[in-house]
Amino acid sequence: MRYLPLAKIDKGMFLANTIFSNDGKILLKKRTKLSPSYIKRIENLRYTHLYIYNNEDEKWDCSGLISDKIRAEAMAVLWDSLISAVKRQPINANKVIITIEGILRDVLQRPDALFNLIDTKTIENYIYNHSINVCILSILMGKKLELEREQLKELAIGAFLHDLGTAYIGSSTKKINELSTQDTVQIRQHTKYGFEILKYISNFSFHTANIAYQHHEREDGSGYPMGLIGKDLHLYSKIVAVADSYDAMISDRAYREAFWSGEALAELEQDSPLKYDPKVVDALIQSVAVYPVGSVVLLSNGEQAVVVEVTSSKTILQHLQTTDDFPEVYKDSELQIEKRLA
Ligand SMILES: [Fe+2]
Incomplete structure (x- = not known):
C-alpha cells in the first residue's frame, strides 16, 4: 500500500x-x-x-477510523446542514445526532485507535472532511481527557458543526497575506453565525453552540470573537481549538502546503501554554500517529518501509522492495522507526 x-x-x-x-x-x-x-x-x-x-487483495484500512457508510452519511448530513444554514432554515438536528452516534460507535469500538491517516482533502471538499476529522480527533482527545459518553456526544456534535457559520460567508481561496481587513472581519464572523444557528436547537446542549462560538479563542486572549482567556473557555472549546488547528495544519491550503503530522504536533506543543491548553495538546499527542499510514520511513536496521497500520500499541510496516514482508514495531521492540523519508 x-x-x-x-x-x-x-x-x-x-x-x-x-x-x-x-x-x-x-x-x-x-x-x-x-x-x-x-x-x-x-x-x-x-x-x-x-x-x-499494490495489488487487489491487500487488506490495509485507509478509511480513517469510521466506515465508508458512516462517512457517506456524515458528508450528506453536513451538506444538508450547510444548505439549510444558507437558506436560513433550521438544520435537521435528529439526523446530526444519528450520524454522530454512528461516528462515536465506530471510533470508540477501537480502544487503541489513533488518528492515523495522511490527508487526502481537496480544496472543494475541505469543509466536509475537515469537519469529520475534527469530530473524530475531538472524540479521541475527549476520551484521553476522561469525558463521559454523554459529554463525548455533546463535544462531537459541536466539533462536527464548529464551522457551520461559514455557510453565511462563503469560502475564500485567497492567501492569508491577500486578505483585506474587511475580509478578516467577515471570516471571523463565522463563529458568531454558527453560535446563532446552533443555540436555538433544543436537541443540542448549549455547550454544542458554545464550541462554534469559542473554537478560535486562545489561552492568552489573542483569539476571536471575544478575546477570552483560558480560564473563561470551556474544555470542549479548547479541545476543538486544538483539533481544528491540527487538522488545518496537516491539510494543503491555498496559501501553503500541508505539514507532516510530526511537524504539526511540534508546532502546537510550541504554542502551548500561550495559545493552547497544555493538557489538551497532550491529549492530541496521545491521539495522533506521528507516522501515519502511508508514511515512508527508515527503520533502525537500515531498511525502508511504508506504514500500513498504526495503533497506540504497534505499527505494522510493509517493506518497500519485498512487499510481502511486514515488520512490526512496538514501544520496546528492537526494531524502531528512525525517521520519516516521505
Ligand atoms: Fe473556524
Missing part, C-alpha cells in the same frame, strides 16, 4: 480509499482498478494524493 501523489498514480493500480462527492455519494469505491478515465476523473476532482493498493 502506498500514499502517492497523483503524478505517480498509474492505470492498473487499485484505489485504497473510497472517493465521495461532497454530498456523500460514492464516486469511486475502494479497490477500484484504476483506468486512464478514472485517473482523469480523480484529477478533475482536484485530488493531489491518494492511497493506493
Whole structure:
C-alpha cells in the first residue's frame, strides 16, 4: 500500500480509499482498478494524493477510523446542514445526532485507535472532511481527557458543526497575506453565525453552540470573537481549538502546503501554554500517529518501509522492495522507526 501523489498514480493500480462527492455519494469505491478515465476523473476532482493498493487483495484500512457508510452519511448530513444554514432554515438536528452516534460507535469500538491517516482533502471538499476529522480527533482527545459518553456526544456534535457559520460567508481561496481587513472581519464572523444557528436547537446542549462560538479563542486572549482567556473557555472549546488547528495544519491550503503530522504536533506543543491548553495538546499527542499510514520511513536496521497500520500499541510496516514482508514495531521492540523519508 502506498500514499502517492497523483503524478505517480498509474492505470492498473487499485484505489485504497473510497472517493465521495461532497454530498456523500460514492464516486469511486475502494479497490477500484484504476483506468486512464478514472485517473482523469480523480484529477478533475482536484485530488493531489491518494492511497493506493499494490495489488487487489491487500487488506490495509485507509478509511480513517469510521466506515465508508458512516462517512457517506456524515458528508450528506453536513451538506444538508450547510444548505439549510444558507437558506436560513433550521438544520435537521435528529439526523446530526444519528450520524454522530454512528461516528462515536465506530471510533470508540477501537480502544487503541489513533488518528492515523495522511490527508487526502481537496480544496472543494475541505469543509466536509475537515469537519469529520475534527469530530473524530475531538472524540479521541475527549476520551484521553476522561469525558463521559454523554459529554463525548455533546463535544462531537459541536466539533462536527464548529464551522457551520461559514455557510453565511462563503469560502475564500485567497492567501492569508491577500486578505483585506474587511475580509478578516467577515471570516471571523463565522463563529458568531454558527453560535446563532446552533443555540436555538433544543436537541443540542448549549455547550454544542458554545464550541462554534469559542473554537478560535486562545489561552492568552489573542483569539476571536471575544478575546477570552483560558480560564473563561470551556474544555470542549479548547479541545476543538486544538483539533481544528491540527487538522488545518496537516491539510494543503491555498496559501501553503500541508505539514507532516510530526511537524504539526511540534508546532502546537510550541504554542502551548500561550495559545493552547497544555493538557489538551497532550491529549492530541496521545491521539495522533506521528507516522501515519502511508508514511515512508527508515527503520533502525537500515531498511525502508511504508506504514500500513498504526495503533497506540504497534505499527505494522510493509517493506518497500519485498512487499510481502511486514515488520512490526512496538514501544520496546528492537526494531524502531528512525525517521520519516516521505
Ligand atoms: Fe473556524
